[in-house]
Amino acid sequence: MSTGNYIEAVLDGIGADPDRVVFHQPDGSTLTAAAVTDLIHRTAHVLRARGVRHGSTVALLSGNRAEVQTTRYAANLLGARIVSLYEGMAAETLAVIAADVETDVLVADPEHAAQAAFIAERALIKEVLSFDDLLALVADAPSTPIAPEPVREDEIWCVRHTGGTTGHPKGITMTFGAHLAQLSDPRRPRTPSVLLVASTLAHMAGMFVDGVLTGGGSVIVRTGFEPAEVLDAIERHRVNAMWLLPALLYRLTEQQRRRPRDTSSLRMVMYGGAAASPARLAEAVEAFGPVLMQVYGQTEAGGISALMPEDHRRPELLGTAGRLTPGVELRFVDADGRDVPAGQSGEIVKKSTGESRGYLNNPELTAQVWRDGWVHTGDVGFLDADGYLHIQDRIKDMIIVVGGHVYPAEVEAVLLTHPAVAEAAVFGVRDTDGVEQVHAALVLRSPLDLAAVQAHVAEHMGRQYAPAGITVLDAIPLTDVGKPDKKLLREQMR
Incomplete structure (x- = not known):
């Protein structure tokens, strides 16, 4: 047609x-x-x-x-x-x-x-x-x-x-x-x-x-992306719209807090593409006002949900991905593809509406992701009673430790509540016995040792979530699209 x-x-x-x-x-x-x-x-x-x-x-x-x-x-x-x-x-x-x-x-x-x-x-x-x-x-x-x-x-x-x-x-x-x-x-x-x-x-x-x-x-x-230059451009050109990955939004917020510019022209700062920290989002709202809009979706599946600017006024919603956009139909399934009970976590699958035809020249992988009219996102989450979508992490990013499963995005969110932590990337590293351990790469605002990091995470989440090791960096390396480059971080750990 x-x-x-x-x-x-x-x-x-x-x-x-x-x-x-x-x-x-x-x-x-x-x-x-x-x-x-x-x-x-x-x-x-x-x-x-x-x-x-x-x-x-x-x-x-x-x-x-x-x-x-x-x-x-x-x-x-x-x-x-x-x-x-x-x-x-x-x-x-x-x-x-x-x-x-x-x-x-x-x-x-x-x-x-x-x-x-x-x-x-x-x-x-x-x-x-x-x-x-x-x-x-x-x-x-x-x-x-x-x-x-x-x-x-x-x-x-x-x-x-x-x-x-x-x-x-x-x-x-x-x-x-x-x-x-x-x-x-x-x-x-x-x-x-x-x-x-x-x-x-x-x-x-x-x-x-x-x-x-x-x-x-x-x-x-x-x-x-140089935060001071971006803020200068917003002020000079009276910019009213932007798109940022969360890591870049955090850096822009840090710069605005250090040396505020006139950003009153901003009407919409859209962000997405990776998990966002509620603590950092609260700081961004304070710095720029109620102009943030989270967009959750995937290239494979298209748009799924949005956390609107007015939602950012409610701190309890900053850990969600907002409500489903009109026309979106989701299911939450277990490892065998069966629907899980309402309110329980499962892989998010979306009704396919033609955003993508699949993976080029890869029919096997296409068949794994696009099944019976549904796109399997690989993300784990659930809908709460008020219709807000909670994203816990990607299935492949999940770290399997003794005692259960650790979703890096959840640990990152807790780490970013510590006043000494400016940026965080959490990933799994295998020890000499091949056992996966939680590791955190951090950018710090003030000195912080491993014991303090472990105590902070254990207090809020439990001991199994506490990093077995930390690496302190001047900046978290990012991929070309602005996401934390965890593949590079893992390779640097070898």
Whole structure:
């Protein structure tokens, strides 16, 4: 069944006022609506001249810049699909991904030229362009508008790979139909927003840009995440919307408490993608006001629930993931796939509504996750009597210790209630006997020893949850998408 190409909605939103600034680039330059529209069509002409057609694959390897978004729009305009190669992944892994998606054209930042050449050789990619090369070609390309290519609802616009925290990245296929439905959702705010992007456009931030541009808004693009610079940008540009991973929200809150800026323009600070600490959320509410909104979902399953700004006024709700979004149907099941009694913990499974078609070229794993019309999230949780969703942890992150199961997110939440702890990442480490032990990596505000950490956790949770060891760091390492890199932390423990 054919559907409209979502690019049409984006172009309509951008073109509402040709002279307004749509993108503020990291180097301080700007792009107007007319310039962005022209750039998208000219880029599409360049890509089409290099063989990109309906069903082709264009890979992008770049830091944050407006051209990442406009090149993606140009490819999707032609009916091609996009795969973003995360900068922090090893070249060997990126080459495997590029080959797996059958990349036709690779576009990369000039600073990644050597890596791009390696990927192209390994993945047998014939067309490789730097963004400098691409923009030079774009300058001479025709400006004639290209009509968006008609596509089927189930066709792939993007293959998004997991961040690498749970093993080898898996390619999750995203459909044109589902993305258009999200952008067309009547519940989506239509007031033009000023969005600040401080995390990679290759992940959720890029999708939030789609929504903002469709609604006639503008985007402030940042490279990297430096809390003081982000706060300066909020104040200078009167930013009213942001998307952050919890770890970045904590760092922003710390900076705001040390040196407050005028953030009164903020209307919505969305966060999600990892477990959030109630103690840190309370600090963020105090720092920024009732503007926080937690979004819980997965690339595989789509959106599931939301903790709204008004919910953040109630401390007892900060440990929840909010209420289910309209139309979402969930079950909670045991290891054998049987429903557990109401109010008891189980794996969260969601009725599949077509957000993703499955894992690319991996029918076995697809069959494990998508079963009988339900997506198995791998998350453990329950609904309370008031309809709020509680997420305890991921099944694969669970640490099996003598005496029971330990969910790292719960221990992290307790650690973050200690006034000396600024950041925490909890994970399992096997000892010389192969027995799994709880370990915590901490960023401290003031000195704290292992005994004090153990006593704090034991007092609030019990002795089996207390870390057997701690590592004190200057900062918790993060993956490209902003989640604590527990895989790296485990490797550093060996």
